[in-house]
Amino acid sequence: MGVAVMKLRNPPVNSLSLECLTEFTISLEKLENDKSIRGVILTSECPGIFSAGLDLLEMYGRNPAHYAEYWKNVQELWLRLYTSNMILVSAINGASPAGGCLLALCCDYRVMADNPKYTIGLNESLLGIVAPFWFKDMYVNTIGHREAERALQLGTLFSPAEALKVGVVDEVVPEDQVHSKARSVMTKWLAIPDHSRQLTKNMMRKATADNLIKQREADIQNFTSFISKDSIQKSLHMYLEKLKQKKG
Numbered sequence: 473m474g475v476a477v478m479k480l481r482n483p484p485v486n487s488l489s490l491e492c493l494t495e496f497t498i499s500l501e502k503l504e505n506d507k508s509i510r511g512v513i514l515t516s517e518c519p520g521i522f523s524a525g526l527d528l529l530e531m532y533g534r535n536p537a538h539y540a541e542y543w544k545n546v547q548e549l550w551l552r553l554y555t556s557n558m559i560l561v562s563a564i565n566g567a568s569p570a571g572g573c574l575l576a577l578c579c580d581y582r583v584m585a586d587n588p589k590y591t592i593g594l595n596e597s598l599l600g601i602v603a604p605f606w607f608k609d610m611y612v613n614t615i616g617h618r619e620a621e622r623a624l625q626l627g628t629l630f631s632p633a634e635a636l637k638v639g640v641v642d643e644v645v646p647e648d649q650v651h652s653k654a655r656s657v658m659t660k661w662l663a664i665p666d667h668s669r670q671l672t673k674n675m676m677r678k679a680t681a682d683n684l685i686k687q688r689e690a691d692i693q694n695f696t697s698f699i700s701k702d703s704i705q706k707s708l709h710m711y712l713e714k715l716k717q718k719k720g
């Protein structure tokens with residue numbers, strides 16, 4: 473039926489390393505150019521984890537040129553996903569913090585597994601960093617200004633039930649039904665003529681995407697100088713240590 477399933481596989485936690493981001497972008501571009509493909513189901517092959525988000529090791533202890541290169545690729549993936557002409561449905565089968573949530577938010581429909589261990593949200597503030605304006609814009613577009621304002625400041629990671637209530641996801645289903653539900657949702661969306669759906673999607677998303685497109689270079693500079701600060705590097709160090717200690 474012209475649907476591809478993209479399974480994220482970058483063990484142990486599907487963090488979006490530079491290599492993973494690049495591969496993701498290239499795969500997406502290939503699908504976009506394949507006229508037989510109308511929809512993509514985005515999911516994970518890592519048990520219990522959709523994606524741990526951006527790779528902290530790409531943003532910690534590196535040099536400014538590396539940060540700039542990394543951020544350019546993060547922007548590129550986001551622009552491709554968010555403005556894709558294809559129907560994107562995410563089958564969120566695990567934890568989905570920060571950049572993981574970003575991937576899901578780019579989709580046209582989000583189905584999440586009903587497992588309270590899995591959480592989703594833009595938790596950047598918990599790391600001592602700030603979600604960039606285009607992450608924020610997409611959050612506002614999805615859950616509204618008030619909910620986004622609160623969730624961004626608190627760095628809220630929502631359980632599936634909470635995520636459904638606030639609108640971060642569209643549907644929560646038993647874990648063993650995430651993929652079948654994503655397929656049935658896709659079937660419904662495929663019934664809509666592509667040209668009208670694509671024009672409508674473009675109308676809804678263009679202003680948000682253009683907001684980044686018109687200031688990509690400045691956004692890279694902002695990220696690079698922000699992430700290079702000693703205080704921010706210290707926060708990331710502490711967060712990485714906390715992740716290590718969690719293991720005991």
Ligand SMILES: CCCCC/C=C\C/C=C\CCC/C=C/C(=O)SCCNC(=O)CCNC(=O)[C@H](O)C(C)(C)COP(=O)(O)OP(=O)(O)OC[C@H]1O[C@@H](n2cnc3c(N)ncnc32)[C@H](O)[C@@H]1OP(=O)(O)O
Nearest residue numbers: 487524525526527528529567569570571604694695698715
């Ligand atoms: C006004 C001025 C504003 C200027 C602003 C300008 C620009 C904006 C600036 C910055 C924007 C940055 C945006 C950042 C977005 C992100 O996505 S940051 C990443 C956020 N991710 C997280 O917080 C998730 C952290 N991880 C976890 O919570 C857990 O690992 C888990 C995903 C729930 C999985 O748990 P579990 O199965 O128990 O696995 P472990 O915790 O044991 O982890 C295994 C190993 O993986 C490492 N790891 C985990 N997450 C990441 C990651 N995101 N990146 C890299 N590595 C990660 C973890 O450390 C373990 O490693 P070791 O085995 O100990 O070596």
